[in-house]
Amino acid sequence: MDKYMIISPIGEGSFAKVYRGREKYTGRDVALKFISKLGKTEKDLNFLRREIDILRKMKHEHIVEMLNSFETPNEIVVVTERGLADLYQLLEDDVSLPEDAVQKIACQLVSALYYLHSHRVLHRDMKPQNILIFPSGKVKLCDFGFARNMTMDTMVLTSIKGTPLYMCPELVDEKPYDHSADLWALGCILYEVYHGKPPFFTNNVFHLIKMIGKESVKWPKVISPDMRSFLEGLLTKDSTHRLTWPDLLQHPFVRTGVKATSSIYNDHGE
Numbered sequence: 001m002d003k004y005m006i007i008s009p010i011g012e013g014s015f016a017k018v019y020r021g022r023e024k025y026t027g028r029d030v031a032l033k034f035i036s037k038l039g040k041t042e043k044d045l046n047f048l049r050r051e052i053d054i055l056r057k058m059k060h061e062h063i064v065e066m067l068n069s070f071e072t073p074n075e076i077v078v079v080t081e082r083g084l085a086d087l088y089q090l091l092e093d094d095v096s097l098p099e100d101a102v103q104k105i106a107c108q109l110v111s112a113l114y115y116l117h118s119h120r121v122l123h124r125d126m127k128p129q130n131i132l133i134f135p136s137g138k139v140k141l142c143d144f145g146f147a148r149n150m151t152m153d154t155m156v157l158t159s160i161k162g163t164p165l166y167m168c169p170e171l172v173d174e175k176p177y178d179h180s181a182d183l184w185a186l187g188c189i190l191y192e193v194y195h196g197k198p199p200f201f202t203n204n205v206f207h208l209i210k211m212i213g214k215e216s217v218k219w220p221k222v223i224s225p226d227m228r229s230f231l232e233g234l235l236t237k238d239s240t241h242r243l244t245w246p247d248l249l250q251h252p253f254v255r256t257g258v259k260a261t262s263s264i265y266n267d268h269g270e
Helices: 042-057 086-095 099-116 180-195 206-215 226-232
Strands: 002-013 015-025 029-036 066-071 075-081 131-133 139-141
Touching: 002 029, 042 066, 042 075, 075 206, 086 131, 086 180, 099 139, 099 180, 180 226
Parallel strands: none
Antiparallel strands: 002 015, 015 029, 029 075, 066 075, 131 139
């Protein structure tokens, strides 16, 4: 901790405490995530270290950059760049955003997910709280707490991870799933950003699961044909017919704004 000064708490989850911090000598604003080792097996800790290795390799303008990681006797600490706020906080203030703003967010998140999926990495916990806002309207994906590196022979996963509001039908049915689970969640998030609430919303988890599996999406009265077609593609219940790569990149709603890069080092091939 010699390099960092803790300023204030940002949030606390079931696995970690997050603080706003400052890098000494440079003054850089950072987020410090403290993950307790207590109660975790060596297998759990090794899995976590692998997760951190994945994040360290991810270099993309719309993915939060990991700056450092280190361990203390009781904790693993991950240091990342810090945004101004997250999308959840923005929605609390603004309730919903106009279509052109939603389109800009969509293009950035599609770029980030294409990069991740090109490296066989699923995010697995897509939600507004994990999308950070930076100056000039830039957004970045963060918190790969559930990310999983998929080898070619394990492109299908069955363990349930993620947030119920943004879970796809195959996940709530406990069926195998793949990268298109992230794309369903993207559709839910963009719908919420535009409409003010997710496409399937109730406080009862069992009712929510039933809605996700069976009910059709209720579309806002005012929505452009391109945006509706894009969201319909992402929110297709049958994952084999869901909008996915490479067709997704060519959809008119995002085609002109997406930067499709899959270099694992950086966007300039260095």
